[in-house]
Amino acid sequence: MVSFLKKENQDSGGFMGKGDIIFLLVIAAIVGGFWYYSKEIKRRSAAHFAQCAEIFEKDELLNAEECYTDARNLHYLNDSLDSLIYTRLGGIDSIRDYHRTMFRQGDSLWSIQDSNASAKIAEQLKSSVFLNEAQIQALNSWEASDGSQEASDVDSTETAD
Numbered sequence: 097m098v099s100f101l102k103k104e105n106q107d108s109g110g111f112m113g114k115g116d117i118i119f120l121l122v123i124a125a126i127v128g129g130f131w132y133y134s135k136e137i138k139r140r141s142a143a144h145f146a147q148c149a150e151i152f153e154k155d156e157l158l159n160a161e162e163c164y165t166d167a168r169n170l171h172y173l174n175d176s177l178d179s180l181i182y183t184r185l186g187g188i189d190s191i192r193d194y195h196r197t198m199f200r201q202g203d204s205l206w207s208i209q210d211s212n213a214s215a216k217i218a219e220q221l222k223s224s225v226f227l228n229e230a231q232i233q234a235l236n237s238w239e240a241s242d243g244s245q246e247a248s249d250v251d252s253t254e255t256a257d
Contacts (some may be wrong), residue, residue: 134172141172144179152184158225161188192226199224199231202238211241 111194112120148163164184167177202217221227227235 109234137172141167141170141177144170145177148184157191161185164188195221195226197226199227199235203234206234206238211238214238217239 143159144163145165148160148167151163152160164181167173167181172183198217198221202214202221205217215238218235221235222239
């Protein structure tokens with residue numbers, strides 16, 4: 097057979113050719129880039145969770161709820177962090193439900209003319225961030241009552257979500 101291409105000499109090359117070196121450098125760059133990316137994502141997730149924990153410890157429940165809700169969308173979540181998200185969000189929901197129930201109880205007491213008991217509930221709920229403006233006004237009227245009262249027009253099912 098007649099060939100017009102030059103025949104390669106198999107023994108003239110070194111251990112690796114230029115193509116092999118370039119291929120290995122590309123693979124090393126991909127592995128190094130992935131390692132750096134995963135390390136950075138883990139660092140950002142840890143910083144976000146530290147910020148959420150700090151907000152939660154300050155008892156800023158609405159901000160903590162927003163922070164933990166945003167944490168659900170982080171790129172790196174292991175099982176313990178995922179459990180922490182749902183534990184904290186569940187705790188905040190429990191506090192919200194407790195405040196709603198206490199307000200309804202106080203509203204019921206107020207409607208049956210028990211201003212002393214409703215004033216005690218108002219004292220407990222004074223710092224609640226889960227009540228809307230109308231509910232806060234009702235709390236203030238319960239607290240300021242001296243035994244005389246008017247029927248409450250506040251819808252106890254309405255919340256400040």
